[in-house]
Amino acid sequence: MSRSNADIAAVFEEVAELLEWQQANAFRVRAYRNAARTIASWPEAMADLIARDGRLDELPTIGRDLAGKIGEIVRRGSCDLLDRLRSSSPPGITDLLHISGLGPRRVHALYHELGIHTPTQLLDAAREARIRSLPGFGPRSEQRLAEAAAGYLERSRRWPLARVAPIVDALQTWLRTAPGVARVVMAGSFRRRRETVGDLDILIAAQPGPALTRYLTGFEQVDSILSRGPSRTSVVLHGGLQVDFRVVAATEFGAALVYFTGSRAHTIALRRIARSRKLKINEYGVYRGRKRIAGDTEASVYGSIGLPWIPPELRENRGEIEAARDGTLPKLVQRRDLRGDLHAHTQASDGRESLEQMAQAAKAAGLKYLAITDHSRRLAIANGLDPGRLAAQIDAIDQLNEKLSGIVLLKGIEVDILPDGRLDLPDALLARLDLVVGAVHSDLELSRARQTTRILRAMDRPNFSILAHPNGRLFGSRGPCQLDMDLIIDHARERGCFLELDSQPDRLDMFDTQCRRAREAGVMVAISSDAHHGSDLRWLELGVDQARRGWLQAGDVLNALPLGQLRRMLARTMTQARK
DNA sequence: GCCGTTTTCGGCCCGACTGTTTTCAGTCG
Numbered sequence: 001m002s003r004s005n006a007d008i009a010a011v012f013e014e015v016a017e018l019l020e021w022q023q024a025n026a027f028r029v030r031a032y033r034n035a036a037r038t039i040a041s042w043p044e045a046m047a048d049l050i051a052r053d054g055r056l057d058e059l060p061t062i063g064r065d066l067a068g069k070i071g072e073i074v075r076r077g078s079c080d081l082l083d084r085l086r087s088s089s090p091p092g093i094t095d096l097l098h099i100s101g102l103g104p105r106r107v108h109a110l111y112h113e114l115g116i117h118t119p120t121q122l123l124d125a126a127r128e129a130r131i132r133s134l135p136g137f138g139p140r141s142e143q144r145l146a147e148a149a150a151g152y153l154e155r156s157r158r159w160p161l162a163r164v165a166p167i168v169d170a171l172q173t174w175l176r177t178a179p180g181v182a183r184v185v186m187a188g189s190f191r192r193r194r195e196t197v198g199d200l201d202i203l204i205a206a207q208p209g210p211a212l213t214r215y216l217t218g219f220e221q222v223d224s225i226l227s228r229g230p231s232r233t234s235v236v237l238h239g240g241l242q243v244d245f246r247v248v249a250a251t252e253f254g255a256a257l258v259y260f261t262g263s264r265a266h267t268i269a270l271r272r273i274a275r276s277r278k279l280k281i282n283e284y285g286v287y288r289g290r291k292r293i294a295g296d297t298e299a300s301v302y303g304s305i306g307l308p309w310i311p312p313e314l315r316e317n318r319g320e321i322e323a324a325r326d327g328t329l330p331k332l333v334q335r336r337d338l339r340g341d342l343h344a345h346t347q348a349s350d351g352r353e354s355l356e357q358m359a360q361a362a363k364a365a366g367l368k369y370l371a372i373t374d375h376s377r378r379l380a381i382a383n384g385l386d387p388g389r390l391a392a393q394i395d396a397i398d399q400l401n402e403k404l405s406g407i408v409l410l411k412g413i414e415v416d417i418l419p420d421g422r423l424d425l426p427d428a429l430l431a432r433l434d435l436v437v438g439a440v441h442s443d444l445e446l447s448r449a450r451q452t453t454r455i456l457r458a459m460d461r462p463n464f465s466i467l468a469h470p471n472g473r474l475f476g477s478r479g480p481c482q483l484d485m486d487l488i489i490d491h492a493r494e495r496g497c498f499l500e501l502d503s504q505p506d507r508l509d510m511f512d513t514q515c516r517r518a519r520e521a522g523v524m525v526a527i528s529s530d531a532h533h534g535s536d537l538r539w540l541e542l543g544v545d546q547a548r549r550g551w552l553q554a555g556d557v558l559n560a561l562p563l564g565q566l567r568r569m570l571a572r573t574m575t576q577a578r579k
Numbered sequence: 580g581c582c583g584t585t586t587t588c589g590g591c592c593c594g595a596c597t598g599t600t601t602t603c604a605g606t607c608g
Contacts, residue, residue, distance in 0.1 A: 027591055031580035063581050103606050138599055227596055264608075271592045282593060
């Protein structure tokens with residue numbers, strides 16, 4: 001089995017960490033990190049690129065040597081260099097590098113002086129006060145390391161976007177009354193709308209001063225203070241979320257916003273362009289020699305190097321800078337482009353409201369149509385519909401649509417895809433619906449080949465409109481299924497069916513890179529709420545964020561179509577047996 | 580290890596904060 005881009009990137013990342021620990025040339029380390037980023041976000045699988053004789057060394061940050069290693073990793077999952085590095089390094093040493101306050105030099109010292117190579121050993125040594133004796137360490141850093149090691153051992157490192165939203169609201173409310181503050185903007189991965197965030201970056205336009213710094217560290221949810229200074233203050237909240245406050249002057253706000261929004265790869269790419277033009281970009285502005293030529297606004301920073309403003313969701317150095325230069329940036333989809341929703345439940349299965357309540361909620365959310373897609377019988381735990389109950393719901397929706405105004409309910413089902421690729425309800429009944437949403441809810445552990453075949457077979461059934469939440473992952477509890485998503489996307493195009501981006505906060509499934517692949521392949525994506533209550537329709541906003549990260553425009557989104565066009569598109573997916 | 584309008588060698592983004600230092604290395608973002 002060939003390895004995915006994520007697997008290859010993980011190998012390079014581990015190589016970088018081990019090289020770093022062995023104190024190799026820092027630029028060599030960086031080369032592996034850059035390559036890992038390139039590969040992780042590359043839309044085409046490295047294995048496919050090799051198969052069609054693509055030149056790997058034509059990819060950015062990949063030269064001849066790394067191209068050879070990619071081939072090696074695709075074939076056998078590792079490379080000689082990684083094997084050698086692993087055998088010459090103590091196990092667990094890369095975990096230490098992830099502990100705040102530890103870099104390669106200190107990890108090196110801890111290992112060679114005290115034999116420490118795991119977070120647990122670090123914690124023990126700190127508690128026994130053995131670390132303070134090392135040169136360059138003292139009681140304070142020992143205390144810090146004990147806390148950081150304990151924190152590392154007990155919590156995950158990234159937070160789903162929706163989970164931090166209430167904290168962000170509280171922070172913003174509280175910052176409004178901070179002394180001398182003119183403006184507060186969330187930056188970092190929160191602003192880029194990444195599906196998870198590692199910490200919160202908050203940019204504050206204000207006159208720096210001790211009063212402001214004191215105010216920042218006084219937020220009621222602050223658990224501990226990592227650092228404080230006039231321009232930068234970092235705290236950890238109860239629960240472990242880190243918050244970095246950056247205080248800048250109003251005239252520097254644009255440059256600071258670009259810098260602190262990131263991503264790191266994006267801002268580094270901007271600085272490189274600036275260098276080639278004999279300019280310097282930092283968080284205070286754009287400079288030619290000592291003369292400051294831009295920085296009040298983000299647009300002025302981009303403009304100084306000949307680029308239009310780039311939406312934050314695209315700032316990952318995945319081709320957005322080239323697109324900006326060429327004038328081909330996408331016009332990203334917005335929430336108001338959505339005219340309907342194609343995945344929602346009622347109390348007939350595991351939803352909490354009636355058909356009519358869901359219809360009214362959709363209308364209130366500004367939608368023109370809502371597909372009712374309750375579960376099918378196989379999902380007994382969700383009270384899935386058998387043929388008789390689905391037939392009754394079809395009649396009920398027809399009757400209700402006679403009464404409703406300003407909103408139309410579409411007749412659908414979220415039908416289980418059985419392990420062999422058949423669907424959980426008879427074809428003749430499915431044919432009476434407006435759309436069939438197929439989903440995998442069982443046997444998530446199948447091999448990549450079998451899981452992929454299962455889904456391709458389901459798509460080939462006579463009635464199959466949309467593949468729901470393709471990867472099946474749930475934040476914090478379940479990783480994604482093993483799938484050949486490229487094959488599924490290609491098959492969807494041939495079959496003329498669609499893929500879903502499920503907007504539930506714990507799903508956000510498809511991934512941004514997959515959305516982009518679908519767009520490039522010409523497969524439309526449904527941004528769906530998967531609502532189980534009328535209030536869940538607000539989740540569409542999260543789905544739109546993810547879609548924007550996947551470069552989707554309104555024209556790529558199925559439920560941005562007016563009802564008439566949508567019905568024609570869906571009709572083509574129904575009762576279309578393939579030979 | 581990559582890269583090239585400073586092109587096959589010699590660079591590689593850049594500033595803030597901490598702690599242990601007497602002038603700065605290490606780490607972080």
